[in-house]
């Protein structure tokens with residue numbers, strides 16, 4: 650199979666071509682069509698098998714199709730991940746696969762001052778990649794609202810629980826709209 654077989658829009662195919670990717674990996678081949686059909690997904694694959702693109706590509710495509718570019722960006726996609734390193738990598742993936750789309754994304758994590766992150770958030774974003782602690786902190790300050798989230802990704806869900814994030818994850822989920830697409 651090639652990426653052209655997956656019903657992807659031209660700006661995403663162009664980004665993939667620029668990165669030198671022609672064939673989807675097995676998890677991408679299985680997950681992308683189902684995510685485009687609005688299904689919830691639970692996917693398991695080892696690190697390095699293209700899991701990030703498996704959720705990032707269809708989320709970018711769906712956000713782009715429904716986006717009103719004349720309006721201020723509304724936060725519609727949340728990716729929760731256990732570590733700062735993973736959060737930064739995921740943000741880079743959104744930058745890469747979405748390089749020909751006009752969507753805004755940013756990454757937040759703890760251990761650094763919040764000022765730059767808050768400035769970025771206040772400019773308006775469509776996609777947020779976050780570690781749980783900093784997300785809950787900014788939510789409690791009223792800086793982030795999850796009321797318009799349509800796509801929720803729990804990345805490395807097993808590791809998240811191993812690292813003791815279960816209560817934090819529950820608190821985040823409580824703030825999400827009931828109708829949403831869940832990707833684990």
Ligand code: AMP
Pocket residue numbers: 669670671672673674677695696697698699700701702
């Ligand atoms: P991940 O498992 O998401 O961490 O991805 C592992 C690496 O594979 C990353 O460096 C991606 O840029 C790369 N990658 C993702 N999808 C593909 C693909 N379809 N073909 C080749 N490389 C890919």
